Amino acid sequence: MTATLTPPAPAVAATAPARRPFRLIRHSLALAARSLTKTRRTPEQLLDVTLQPVIFVVIFVYLLGGAVAGSQHAYLQFLLPAIMVQTAMFASTAIGVNLNSDIKKGVFDRFRSLPIARSAPLIGAVLGDVIRFVVAMVVLIGFGTALGFRFGNGPLLGLAACLLVLVFSFCLSWTSVLIGMLVREPGAVQGISFLIMFPLTFGTNMMVPTDTLPGWLQAWVKLNPVTDVMEAARGLMLGGPIAGPITSTLLWSLGLLAVFAPLAVRAYRRRT
Amino acid sequence: MTYAFQAEGLVKRYGKTIALDGVDLAARPGTVLGVLGPNGAGKTTAVRVLATLLRPDAGRAVVGGYDVVRDADQVRRRIGLTGQYASVDDDLTGTENLLLIGRLMDLRTADARVRAAELLARFDLTEAAGRPARTYSGGMRRRLDLAASLVGRPDVIYLDEPTTGLDPAKRDDVWNMVRALVADGTTVLLTTQYLEEADALADEITVMDHGRVIAHDTPADLKRIVGGQTIAARPADPARLGDTGQILAAVSGHQPESPSRGVLTVPVPDDTAFTEAVRRLAAAGITMTELSLRLPSLDEVFLTLTGHGADDRQEAGV
Numbered sequence: 001m002t003a004t005l006t007p008p009a010p011a012v013a014a015t016a017p018a019r020r021p022f023r024l025i026r027h028s029l030a031l032a033a034r035s036l037t038k039t040r041r042t043p044e045q046l047l048d049v050t051l052q053p054v055i056f057v058v059i060f061v062y063l064l065g066g067a068v069a070g071s072q073h074a075y076l077q078f079l080l081p082a083i084m085v086q087t088a089m090f091a092s093t094a095i096g097v098n099l100n101s102d103i104k105k106g107v108f109d110r111f112r113s114l115p116i117a118r119s120a121p122l123i124g125a126v127l128g129d130v131i132r133f134v135v136a137m138v139v140l141i142g143f144g145t146a147l148g149f150r151f152g153n154g155p156l157l158g159l160a161a162c163l164l165v166l167v168f169s170f171c172l173s174w175t176s177v178l179i180g181m182l183v184r185e186p187g188a189v190q191g192i193s194f195l196i197m198f199p200l201t202f203g204t205n206m207m208v209p210t211d212t213l214p215g216w217l218q219a220w221v222k223l224n225p226v227t228d229v230m231e232a233a234r235g236l237m238l239g240g241p242i243a244g245p246i247t248s249t250l251l252w253s254l255g256l257l258a259v260f261a262p263l264a265v266r267a268y269r270r271r272t
Numbered sequence: 273m274t275y276a277f278q279a280e281g282l283v284k285r286y287g288k289t290i291a292l293d294g295v296d297l298a299a300r301p302g303t304v305l306g307v308l309g310p311n312g313a314g315k316t317t318a319v320r321v322l323a324t325l326l327r328p329d330a331g332r333a334v335v336g337g338y339d340v341v342r343d344a345d346q347v348r349r350r351i352g353l354t355g356q357y358a359s360v361d362d363d364l365t366g367t368e369n370l371l372l373i374g375r376l377m378d379l380r381t382a383d384a385r386v387r388a389a390e391l392l393a394r395f396d397l398t399e400a401a402g403r404p405a406r407t408y409s410g411g412m413r414r415r416l417d418l419a420a421s422l423v424g425r426p427d428v429i430y431l432d433e434p435t436t437g438l439d440p441a442k443r444d445d446v447w448n449m450v451r452a453l454v455a456d457g458t459t460v461l462l463t464t465q466y467l468e469e470a471d472a473l474a475d476e477i478t479v480m481d482h483g484r485v486i487a488h489d490t491p492a493d494l495k496r497i498v499g500g501q502t503i504a505a506r507p508a509d510p511a512r513l514g515d516t517g518q519i520l521a522a523v524s525g526h527q528p529e530s531p532s533r534g535v536l537t538v539p540v541p542d543d544t545a546f547t548e549a550v551r552r553l554a555a556a557g558i559t560m561t562e563l564s565l566r567l568p569s570l571d572e573v574f575l576t577l578t579g580h581g582a583d584d585r586q587e588a589g590v
């Protein structure tokens with residue numbers, strides 16, 4: 001019996017696996033490519049991120065624009081950067097739902113039985129989801145531009161705003177991944193994610209300046225990191241102070257990633 | 273003795289359910305171990321432990337000399353798994369499914385392509401290779417799943433009820449594939465609910481029931497214990513039942529039983545008795561609507577081994 005515990009000399013297989021470095025990165029990218037292929041085959045998955053920004057812009061600009069900012073054009077300028085953040089944040093909740101139902105289907109059993117890092121399928125899924133953010137932003141900016149939105153700070157800083165929101169959403173995705181790993185049913189994942197996203201996105205100066213809010217709400221808005229992300233996006237797209245909000249956004253992003261990515265991977269390992 | 277894989281005293285509990293209650297399983301390199309058991313016996317749970325998908329609560333398992341918990345990564349390099357429920361990606365084509373696994377197994381892209389094409393051809397999927405797997409029939413998905421577990425040329429392969437839901441022709445294909453794998457030196461663990469399948473493929477059979485091993489033997493010895501083969505005969509004319517019974521008694525040396533109206537069964541030591549029975553029934557001019565030689569069903573195996581059928585036990589909730 002004890003003899004069987006000594007590893008035998010490695011057999012030289014006919015197709016010896018190429019021992020190359022950066023295995024985690026390579027595996028994650030292969031799995032991200034899988035996600036992209038799946039999205040390409042079922043583009044209806046992107047319906048929510050395509051329609052949501054359009055609907056939000058229409059509702060808020062035409063419903064509130066006149067009353068809040070006096071003019072719809074001025075309000076569109078004020079609102080669009082914030083809607084971009086909100087759309088990206090809602091888009092980041094899909095991954096938890098998708099992973100939750102994917103794991104049930106058995107494809108993940110296959111991944112688990114392969115000699116790859118436990119985190120690779122999760123990183124791959126998160127990376128593959130970047131397409132959702134890109135689509136959401138392109139639709140939003142395209143639609144906004146058609147209605148008269150302009151990058152007051154030039155297109156380059158406008159692009160920087162998009163990138164910043166992308167980085168934040170990417171890091172935020174890991175909270176959704178964690179929820180997807182902890183909760184049993186995909187429907188419940190969706191519900192919990194939305195419950196978290198509503199106070200985070202609407203509890204900001206997204207629709208009206210902070211000083212018009214009641215005191216208790218002002219306190220929350222100032223505490224809420226999403227306010228900083230929206231401020232940073234506004235600053236970059238329209239002009240205004242940016243150093244503070246950008247630093248805060250990046251720190252929060254790093255913090256979310258550092259806390260939730262390892263927790264999500266741990267929850268994935270435990271889930272059987 | 274060295275084993276390709278060996279599990280000792282595996283225990284796995286789910287709440288109050290004891291899925292595995294001290295299970296030992298082992299197979300020598302290049303052999304097939306058949307794990308036979310009814311629904312809920314713990315077959316899948318045992319496979320999942322051996323495939324590093326599940327940590328046992330107690331006991332240990334070693335594959336190729338590596339512990340499934342401590343050296344999971346080394347184990348994963350050496351195994352292929354075809355789970356009970358197909359684990360192919362529906363949105364990807366057959367080729368894409370296999371290429372992805374090739375990349376994850378660290379094959380070079382060119383090698384992965386060659387391997388994928390080779391396996392698709394071997395499993396008769398070349399024509400469907402470019403179609404998403406969601407358009408495949410159940411049998412095609414099973415075959416793609418099997419192909420997927422062979423991409424990395426595993427030393428040990430686990431097949432969890434690989435023929436459930438396949439038509440007889442495709443079942444034969446899977447049997448032949450298992451034989452080909454073994455001829456190449458692969459060790460196979462195959463779970464099944466059919467003694468016939470275990471008998472056809474396995475070098476040794478472990479019978480499981482309710483999380484325990486209740487028998488472990490070669491197919492020949494197991495059949496000796498559970499009564500070998502049985503002739504079942506149903507004459508077209510019920511009036512000839514008596515004549516049929518006499519002939520069966522004469523060739524087998526046992527008094528036939530009648531499990532249901534108009535049918536007689538009798539255990540026989542080997543298939544020459546069957547040939548003899550066929551000859552004598554024809555000579556006596558008795559037309560048969562059913563005349564078959566079969567292995568005992570799982571239920572009969574359980575009756576002999578445990579004194580109760582496979583289903584009775586579950587209903588009784590023992």
Ligand SMILES: Nc1ncnc2c1ncn2[C@@H]1O[C@H](COP(=O)(O)OP(=O)(O)OP(=O)(O)O)[C@@H](O)[C@H]1O
Nearest residue numbers: 286289290291309310311312313314315316317318
């Ligand atoms: N994840 C789980 N949670 C709770 N109970 C489980 C779980 N997996 C298995 N079981 C229980 O463990 C026992 C053994 O299950 P297992 O799937 O290993 O049986 P099996 O022999 O593969 O059966 P089948 O032939 O139906 O596939 C069953 O009673 C089952 O209900």
Ligand SMILES: [Mg+2]
Nearest residue numbers: 315316317356
């Ligand atoms: Mg099973």
